[in-house]
Amino acid sequence: MHTQPPTPCSALDGILQHHGHRPTELLQILINAQQLEGWLPAPTLTYLAQALRLPRARVEGVAGFYSFLYTRPAGRFRVLFSDNITDRMLGNAELMDALCRKLWIEPGKLSEDGLVSIDATSCTGLCDQGPAMLVNGRAIGQLNHRRINEIAELIRQQRPLAQWPSEYFHIDDNIRRRDALLNLDMKPGAALASAIARGRAGWLAEMQASNLRGRGGAGFATAVKWSSARNAPGEPKVIVCNADEGEPGTFKDRVLLNTYADLVFEGMTLAAWAVGASEGFLYLRGEYSHLLPQLEAVLARRRAEGLLGMRILHEQGFDFDIRIHLGAGAYVCGEESALIESLEGKRGTPRIRPPFPVTCGYLGRPTVVNNVETLAKTCLIALQGGEAFAATGTAQSAGTKLLSISGDCAAPGIYEYPFGVSIARVLEDCGASDTQAVQVGGASGICLAGYEFQRRIAYEDVPTAGAFMIFDGTRDLFEVARSFVHFFAHESCGFCTPCRVGTALLKGFMDKLADGHGAQADLADIDWLDRLLKNASHCGLGSAAPNPVIDTLQKFRPAYERRLVSLDFEPAFDLDAALAEARQLTARDDPGAHLQTHEEGTP
């Protein structure tokens, strides 16, 4: 049914040429190759495997891993609705349903004419301006019925994306509160000049004095990471900026890259100066590919200004440049060792640590992986000194933190606070009322109930990568947890059994409860699964996967218990309905042809 002419090899040759025939560029090559036909036909994979001298299975393994790469036809228009809980709260299901009906297709299936497919995807980082979607990788926010009607018409007319109204693709920063970082108006190169003046050792000492900790959530001391990489043997050293902002509810890195890209790239260059690195990567999540042209432009300008390339700011021996590497829809690549695997053109499977990336990272070389916000913050330290930075925030959490606020509040968006701000203060500032719970740190973070709103955002109390999702009294926290459980089951990389099977089983139990088949025994099994996932998983994805369930079972247990139909055990399916087909085939309706779904007399 989909007999298409084979991809012209000349086009593939051009892509291979552009990427220097390097197997480490496999993911980038596949992303580019997919743009030719909207999917990756088998002959294309074979051709690329031969050209790169890679096993065919390796190429197919990579193509099959990333959810934005298609090994089957997916249509000329590939529509993916963002399916974070915040999108759901804004009514994405109804909009997706409406678009499917207008285009006469079922979710997840290609239309018969091969024109369009519609499906759901994990959070696309537009939680403050949802519901959101991606069309052929391009982000569109603020969906409503009117916009959906227009999009249906554009697709029916087969209008190329370039001719769609440009306001669809407009994405707001929504910066609501500025502090040290967002108020910084720095001339590109100023921080770098200051750090170079201090010398490499002096700059590293300044970083040590700052007590800067990683903003990706784990909070590892940045200076320790840098000096470990600096002291590790192996050349050339590598700086990676982790912009694979996949944690549901987080979108601060998108804003930093959109409006403060110079700070981010300057931060990477500052890291290179401290570490002695010469190669840099920005790992940009596929959902943010709309930022790619402007980021490339910033890089080109910085090269022209002597802030990247050979002899940066005329400093002998300071050579450093940055390449942008696109992701393709895999949450697990936010984990630093999975990210490095992906950078090397492989499936994003987390590595066994140790060795840590600082000694053995990209291609076995010493590699620093820092969050976007962490790197931007280093500009502040270079300009104002480490001690000034350390003087803000709390004892163990120096500086400020960007929060990505979404959900039930009047003004969702980006808020920058000094560390130590209370949950209650944040809720007041963003205009939240009747708040029932706040999910801090995304799906893998912590769910805070009303009695905890005096707690503070800081590594010593509530650590976070920045997500702050608000749920008011009308929301059902069981459904919130269930959506996160579905997210983890979808994003599990499949490498280790506890996570691959455990997240699927947990999803099964949550669905069983949602379908009205829950029993007390299921809560005990959920507890057991939570412990198994926490203790036996290979990486942080699996061990964080039960967090939403653990928290809500503890703090919102009635939301689970009210769904139970029995205190003992219930099947997940209707036993009498399971006999229906046999009844029909035999034309029987006697008492023996029926089963009671709830057994009488069981305790």
Place this chain on the structure above:
Amino acid sequence: MSAPARKLRVATTSLAGCFGCHMSFLDIDEHLFELVELIEFDRSPLTDIKEVGPCDIGLIEGGVCNAENVHVLRAFRRNCKTLIALGACAVNGGLPAQRNHLPLSECLREVYQFRPGIANGQIPNDPELPLPLDKVRPIHEVVRIDYFLPGCPPSGPAIWKFLTDLIAGRTPRLTGGLLHYD
């Protein structure tokens, strides 16, 4: 082994199974003499008791393929303090569950109507016969199960180890060669 004060009462049955697990149970050979010192049998192919009564331990072989299986399994659950899924079919549905990817109607029509040599065949509808479920289910999907003993079948030594653990009050734990799924 520290024997309990009284003999434990044990029931066994096979639902959608092949009695292979029961045959494997007999493979404990001379341990059977030790076993009958510690337990007495309730409903089991060994006693020919038809209805299960109050028991300490129930061993279920086979998955759940029809309405009668459901009744028997529920009766075991009501009567047994500890209920054990014995063997691959009880644990996962096993061989009989291979029909799960086919519609039940196709299975029955193929056997009773379309098989070569059958004329005017019809699907049996005698009320004496239990109706098949649309899918074969592992027993833990129908009632709560306390322990799982995998294997097709679990070996005699595995069953012996499992039962003696249970009788002595140790949480049964199979390791090494005793634990296998095929």
